[in-house]
Amino acid sequence: MALWIVLGVVVVLVLWAIGVYNRLVGLRNQTTNGWRQIDVQLKRRHDLIPNLVATVKGAMEFEQNTLTAVMEARSRAMAATGPAEAGKREGELTQALGRLFAVAENYPQLRATENVKMLQEELAGTENKVGFARQFYNDIATTYNTARETFPAVLAAGALGFQPAELFQITVEAERNVPTVDLSMKK
Amino acid sequence: MNLFQQQAANRRRTWLVMAMFIALAIFIGAGLDLYVLGQGGRFIPVGTIAALAIGGGQSYWSLQRGDRAVLLSAGAVPLDEKATAATTDDDRLRYRQYANVVEEMAIAGGVPPPRAYVIPDADPNAFATGRDPQHASIAVTDGLLATLNREELQGVVAHEMAHIRNLDIRLMTVVAALIGMIVLVSDWSLRAMRFGGGRRSGKSKNGGGGALGVLLFAVWLLAVILAPFLAQIMAMAVSRSREYLADATGAQLTRNPLGLASALEKLEHASSATQSIKRGTAHLCIVDPLERRLDNREGRFADLFATHPPMAKRIEALKKMAYERA
Numbered sequence: 354m355a356l357w358i359v360l361g362v363v364v365v366l367v368l369w370a371i372g373v374y375n376r377l378v379g380l381r382n383q384t385t386n387g388w389r390q391i392d393v394q395l396k397r398r399h400d401l402i403p404n405l406v407a408t409v410k411g412a413m414e415f416e417q418n419t420l421t422a423v424m425e426a427r428s429r430a431m432a433a434t435g436p437a438e439a440g441k442r443e444g445e446l447t448q449a450l451g452r453l454f455a456v457a458e459n460y461p462q463l464r465a466t467e468n469v470k471m472l473q474e475e476l477a478g479t480e481n482k483v484g485f486a487r488q489f490y491n492d493i494a495t496t497y498n499t500a501r502e503t504f505p506a507v508l509a510a511g512a513l514g515f516q517p518a519e520l521f522q523i524t525v526e527a528e529r530n531v532p533t534v535d536l537s538m539k540k
Numbered sequence: 541m542n543l544f545q546q547q548a549a550n551r552r553r554t555w556l557v558m559a560m561f562i563a564l565a566i567f568i569g570a571g572l573d574l575y576v577l578g579q580g581g582r583f584i585p586v587g588t589i590a591a592l593a594i595g596g597g598q599s600y601w602s603l604q605r606g607d608r609a610v611l612l613s614a615g616a617v618p619l620d621e622k623a624t625a626a627t628t629d630d631d632r633l634r635y636r637q638y639a640n641v642v643e644e645m646a647i648a649g650g651v652p653p654p655r656a657y658v659i660p661d662a663d664p665n666a667f668a669t670g671r672d673p674q675h676a677s678i679a680v681t682d683g684l685l686a687t688l689n690r691e692e693l694q695g696v697v698a699h700e701m702a703h704i705r706n707l708d709i710r711l712m713t714v715v716a717a718l719i720g721m722i723v724l725v726s727d728w729s730l731r732a733m734r735f736g737g738g739r740r741s742g743k744s745k746n747g748g749g750g751a752l753g754v755l756l757f758a759v760w761l762l763a764v765i766l767a768p769f770l771a772q773i774m775a776m777a778v779s780r781s782r783e784y785l786a787d788a789t790g791a792q793l794t795r796n797p798l799g800l801a802s803a804l805e806k807l808e809h810a811s812s813a814t815q816s817i818k819r820g821t822a823h824l825c826i827v828d829p830l831e832r833r834l835d836n837r838e839g840r841f842a843d844l845f846a847t848h849p850p851m852a853k854r855i856e857a858l859k860k861m862a863y864e865r866a
Contacts, residue, residue, distance in 0.1 A: 383650070390647060467629040474633060477690070478640030485648035488795065493650065 373506050377515050380497035384518045387490035391521070394482040395430075395443060401479055402427045402450075405472045409453075412463040419456050423449045440521065443483070450476065487521045494518035550785040554711070557778050561718050561771070565591070568722060568767055571760035572729045587728060595721030602713050607669040607677055610824070614667075614816050616657035616679040634685045641694050642678060645701040648793040654678045654704060663814040664688070664807050667824040668700035669709055676704040681814065688803050695790060695800030696826050702789030708782045709824065715778055719771045726767040779847045787854055791861050801858040808851045827851070 406420050413420065426449040430442040454473070457463055497518050501510045569588030602609075619642075623635040639656060646653035654670065657679035664684035670676030678700045680693075688696065703709060763770070791797035807827045814829035828848045848854075 387650070394647070467633070470629075470633055471636060474637050474640065478637075478644060481640070481644045481694075482647050485644050485793075489648055489650045 374513070377497070377500055377506065377510065377513075380493065380500055381515060381518075384490070384494045384497045387486070387493045391483065391486040391490055394479060394486045395439075398446075398476070398479045398483060399427055399431055401472070401475055405453075405476060408466075408468050408472055409457065409463060412460055412466075413457065416453075416456050419449075419453050423453050425449075436519065436521070447480065450480075491520050494520055550781050550788070553781050554778055554785075557774055557781070558711075558715075561715065561722075561774055564763065564767065564770060564774075565595075565718055565722050565725070567760065568725045568729065568763055571757075571764070572725055572732070575757060575760065587725060591721045591725045591728075594724060595717040598720055599713050599717030602716070603671040603710065606713060607671070607675065607709075610667075610669045611657060611677060611679060614659050614679060615661075616659045616677075619656035619658055622658045637690060638680065638685055638693065638697075641690070641697050644694065645697045645793055648698070649701050649705050651676075651701070651705055654701070658682060658685070659816055661814055661816040662686075663829075664810050665814040665817060665829050666696050666700055666826045667817065668703045669824055670704065671710055671713070672707065673704055676709075678704075681816075683810070684807075687806055687810065691796065691799040692803035692806065694794055695796065695803045698790035698793040699786050699800055699826055700790075701793060702786040703782070703824065706782070706785060706789055708786065711782065712775075712779065712824070715775045719768075719775055722771040723768050726764045729764045776847055780849045783848050784854065784857060787858055788861065791858060797858040797861040801855050801862070804851055804855050804858070808855075 402423060406424060410420065423446075426442070426446040430439070430446045433439040433442040457469075463469055500506060501515050501517060566588065569591055570585060572587035573585040619635060619639055623632065623639070626632045626635055635658070638658075642656045643653050651673040654668070654673075654676035655678070657677055659665075659679050659681045661681040662683040664681055664687045666678070666680040666684055668676060668678050678697065680696070684696065685693070787797075787800060790800055794800070804827070814825070817825060817829035825848075828846065
C-alpha cells in the first residue's frame with residue numbers, strides 16, 4: 354500500500370516536472386521567434402528606404418543632406434552587429450526618417466503625390482510593425498523570464514540550459530521622443 | 541484597476557456566468573428527466589443527454605462553418621479583391637492602410653494575420669469571426685475606413701484582434717448553443733407537462749418527497765418558464781463583459797487606449813443601423829449594428845438584452861486606462 358502511494362507521488366511529480374519543462378521550452382521558442390520577427394520587420398524597413406528616397410529625390414533636391422543622412426543611417430543599421438548596436442543604429446535610422454518626413458511637410462506637391470503617400474503609409478506601417486514586434490518580444494520574454502525565475506522552476510532552469518532572455522530597450526535617448534510624424538489621412 | 545487586473549476580473553466573471561449557464565441547463569434538464577419523463581428502476585437522464593447532444597451538434601457546426609456563413613450574409617469581399625479593383629488613389633491607399641494595420645495588430649498579438657474583408661456598407665462598423673486564431677477573419681465596412689484615421693482604425697482592428705485572441709468567437713458560439721439547449725429543454729418540459737402531466741402526480745417521485753420536494757419542483761417549474769429569458773440575459777452579460785475585455789486587450793496591443801476611445805466617439809455619432817450586418821452577428825461587432833446603440837442611457841430594463849455596454853462607459857474605461865498609463 355505504502356509502495357503504491359510512493360509510486361503515485363513519484364508519477365505525479367514526474368508528470369508535473371514534464372509540464373513545467375514543456376512550458377519553458379514553449380515559451381523559449383516563442384521568445385526566439387519573437388526576436389526573429391523583429392529582424393524580419395527591420396529588413397522590410399531597410400528594403401523600403403531606397404524606394405522612398407528615389408521617389409522624393411526629384412522634389413527634394415535642396416534637401417540632399419537629409420536624404421544622405423537617411424541612406425547613411427540605413428547602411429549603418431544594416432551593418433550593425435549584436436542586439437545592442439543594432440538597437441542603437443535602428444534608433445538613429447528612425448530619427449533620420451522622422452526628420453525626412455518633417456522636412457517633406459514643406460513640400461506640399463510632394464505630399465500630394467500618390468506614390469509618396471503610399472510609400473509613407475508603407476513606412477509608417479513598417480515602423481509600427483517593428484515597434485509591435487519589439488513589444489511582443491518584450492511581453493513574451495517577460496513571461497518566459499517570469500516562468501523561469503518562479504519557484505521551483507528556478508532551481509532547475511539554469512542547469513537545463515534555460516538562459517534568461519534579454520529585454521529590448523530603447524537605447525537612443527532621443528528615440529523616446531520621436532518627432533510625431535502625422536501620416537494619418539485626415540478627413 | 542489597471543489593464544491586466546481588468547482582464548483578469550473579466551475572465552473570472554465570464555467563467556462565473558458560464559458556470560451559471562451550465563448549472564441552469566443541467567438543473568432544467570435534470571428536472572425534465574426526474575419530474576416529467578419519470579423513470580423505472582435506473583435513472584438515465586434521457587432529456588438532458590438529448591438536449592446536450594443537439595446543443596453540441598449545433599455548436600460544432602457553427603464552429604466549423606459559421607465564419608463563412610457570417611461573412612457571406614454580410615456580403616464581405618476579400619480585401620485583396622477590393623484593393624485590386626480599387627479605382628481611385630484614395631481607395632488604394634485606404635485599403636493598403638487597412639492591410640498594414642491588420643498585419644501590425646497580428647504582430648502585436650503574436651497571432652497569424654487573420655484574413656481581411658471589406659463590407660460595402662456606408663455605416664461604420666467592424667466584426668471578427670472564426671473558431672481560433674488560425675482560422676480567423678476580420679471584416680470592416682467601407683464606411684469605417686472612410687471615417688477613421690490610422691490611429692483609430694488601429695484601435696478598432698486591435699479590438700477585433702482581441703476578440704480573436706481571447707477566443708470570444710468560440711465562447712459566444714458555445715453560449716449560443718447553450719441558449720439553444722436551454723430553450724429546447726424548457727420547451728420539451730412545458731409540452732410534456734401539458735400532455736402527460738399525470739405521470740408525475742401518480743408516482744410522487746422516489747427521492748426528495750415532502751415539502752422540500754414540492755418546493756424544488758416549484759422552483760424548477762419557474763426556471764423552465766423563465767429559462768429562455770434568463771439564458772438570453774446571461775448570454776448578453778457574457779457578451780457585454782467580453783466587449784470590455786476586448787477593449788482592454790485591444791488597448792494592450794496598441795498601448796494606445798485613446799485611439800479606440802476616439803474611434804468609439806466617432807462611431808457613436810454615426811447614427812444609422814448597419815444594414816448588411818444581421819442580428820445574430822451583433823455580438824461580434826465593434827458597435828451594436830442595430831439601432832439600439834442610439835440609446836445610451838443606462839440601467840434600463842432593455843440594457844439586460846444589449847450585446848454591447850453603453851458607449852459612454854466603454855469610452856470612459858478606455859480613457860481611464862490611458863490616464864493610468866501616463
